[in-house]
Amino acid sequence: MAGLSSAVALAEAGLEVCLLEKRPRLGGRATSYTLPDGSEVDNCQHVTLGCCTNLADFYRRAEADSKIRFYDKLYFADGRGRRSVIRAWPLPPPLHLAPSFLFFGALTMADKRAIAHAMLAIARAGGEPPGAPGMSMLDWLHSMRQTPGAIERFWRVVLVSALNEELARTDAIYGIAVFWKAFLASRGGYRLGIPSVPLAELYQGCRDAIVHRKGEIRLRTGVREIRLRDGRFAGVVLEDGTEMAADACIAAVPHDVLREMLPPELSAKGAPLEGLRRLRASPITGVHLWYDRPVMTEPFLALLDHTTQWIFNRTLLHAAEPSVGNSEHGAEGDEASRQYLQLVISASYDLAPRPRQEIIELCRKELADVLPATRSAALVKATVIKEIDATFSPEPGADAWRPAARAAAQKLYLAGDWTRTGWPATMEGAVRSGYLAAEAALSDFGCPRELVRQDPPFEGLSRRWARQTRGRPG
Numbered sequence: 001m002a003g004l005s006s007a008v009a010l011a012e013a014g015l016e017v018c019l020l021e022k023r024p025r026l027g028g029r030a031t032s033y034t035l036p037d038g039s040e041v042d043n044c045q046h047v048t049l050g051c052c053t054n055l056a057d058f059y060r061r062a063e064a065d066s067k068i069r070f071y072d073k074l075y076f077a078d079g080r081g082r083r084s085v086i087r088a089w090p091l092p093p094p095l096h097l098a099p100s101f102l103f104f105g106a107l108t109m110a111d112k113r114a115i116a117h118a119m120l121a122i123a124r125a126g127g128e129p130p131g132a133p134g135m136s137m138l139d140w141l142h143s144m145r146q147t148p149g150a151i152e153r154f155w156r157v158v159l160v161s162a163l164n165e166e167l168a169r170t171d172a173i174y175g176i177a178v179f180w181k182a183f184l185a186s187r188g189g190y191r192l193g194i195p196s197v198p199l200a201e202l203y204q205g206c207r208d209a210i211v212h213r214k215g216e217i218r219l220r221t222g223v224r225e226i227r228l229r230d231g232r233f234a235g236v237v238l239e240d241g242t243e244m245a246a247d248a249c250i251a252a253v254p255h256d257v258l259r260e261m262l263p264p265e266l267s268a269k270g271a272p273l274e275g276l277r278r279l280r281a282s283p284i285t286g287v288h289l290w291y292d293r294p295v296m297t298e299p300f301l302a303l304l305d306h307t308t309q310w311i312f313n314r315t316l317l318h319a320a321e322p323s324v325g326n327s328e329h330g331a332e333g334d335e336a337s338r339q340y341l342q343l344v345i346s347a348s349y350d351l352a353p354r355p356r357q358e359i360i361e362l363c364r365k366e367l368a369d370v371l372p373a374t375r376s377a378a379l380v381k382a383t384v385i386k387e388i389d390a391t392f393s394p395e396p397g398a399d400a401w402r403p404a405a406r407a408a409a410q411k412l413y414l415a416g417d418w419t420r421t422g423w424p425a426t427m428e429g430a431v432r433s434g435y436l437a438a439e440a441a442l443s444d445f446g447c448p449r450e451l452v453r454q455d456p457p458f459e460g461l462s463r464r465w466a467r468q469t470r471g472r473p474g
């Protein structure tokens, strides 16, 4: 996403772009591929939120925006399968979601009081409560006197899947930013956007945007080395040994790959890219289950009290005209009535070493609690995708290790979800980094452009409080 977004923006600005991609397809971690039996699977379910303005801009440029469906209701199920829904009410932010929390069945009144207290503290501070930076999210929640129920059944549920890390290993600035941007600052920030097509289909427009402007995309073309001369980009060496020159380069590979490509002194202690050695990664496990009949009516469900964190009803999400609550198509057992579910477990440290069959059995047991129809349905097919180095870990202090676009050398710009964007490792962060790198390159070529989109404007009381505490409305 970082490489594609920068390449598309530069091509649109009139530069001749050559995009080198090691794999046979576009999209990096946010892509899909075909299994030997012909089923198309995403590397893992990817979702966006209403507050992700740069990702939305990128999808527009790639003519993929019509392939993202936004959902106004978020569905939750507790350990016994009881459902709760979060949706916006006609109240000014940050109060628009408050009635949903009031009726949220899985939380006690004490939990809700504690959550309201912490949410208000975030909102009244315009999203920047003092004392939080450098603390772990768990310590911050304790300092806000959160109940064990509020932590386990609310904060952990939202944040572990949003940030792919446990609360004790998450910097509070990232956790607080999720709640401020998605739940408090604006009405639509929390809306969940889900692709209605396999991920790889979202990037067809990028190909056109680059190739139709005299650019080039070379798949299966890995870069082995980035060469510098006198602190300036001098060219790349491909994996087959070919040397390639260019006026400038945006390196949009994962941070551990970049480290291997550059001279080692750049990431030595005290050097500008020391952070490449410091950033650590955390794992995500995706479990794909195909049942012989419909077992789920909601488009997706967030689970409380389980190892499984999210279930996505891929059959419904990819249906031409999804009608929530009705996924009955065809007769039981026939091909057309099969239902494909995709389960996601973030920060899945415990699952990473476990055999795939054991993970499938664990998930099936959990599904029986929340989707009783799975008990009598036959599992036709299952697959587990473990991404051990899924995203960088937003641990306390990690932000200091994230380099900015210009940190490496002249005419060499860095992009990737791990660079300094202020955002955690998300598609939004990756696209922001791509735009930041493209802005830097365009400015050095003497044709500056603003590419990065601002966050959605703050609204209601959140706007007023942000103006009082930050001195600006956002």
Ligand SMILES: Cc1cc2nc3c(=O)[nH]c(=O)nc-3n(C[C@H](O)[C@H](O)[C@H](O)COP(=O)(O)OP(=O)(O)OC[C@H]3O[C@@H](n4cnc5c(N)ncnc54)[C@H](O)[C@@H]3O)c2cc1C
Residues within 6 Å of the ligand: 001, 002, 003, 020, 021, 022, 023, 026, 027, 028, 029, 030, 043, 044, 045, 046, 047, 048, 221, 222, 223, 224, 252, 253, 254, 257, 284, 285, 286, 387, 389, 390, 391, 415, 416, 417, 418, 425, 426, 427, 428, 429, 430
């Ligand atoms: C399992 C999983 C689930 C996720 N879920 C979500 C989600 O729901 N929402 C969300 O916003 N984000 C999610 N993310 C995070 C999101 O996928 C990433 O933040 C984003 O895709 C990162 O984009 P990137 O361009 O920075 O990096 P990458 O996608 O890693 O891109 C790097 C590219 O460099 C290429 N490359 C590597 N080495 C070389 C080489 N030597 N030469 C040439 N090319 C090379 C790679 O093939 C790749 O295409 C998820 C990530 C994972 C792994």
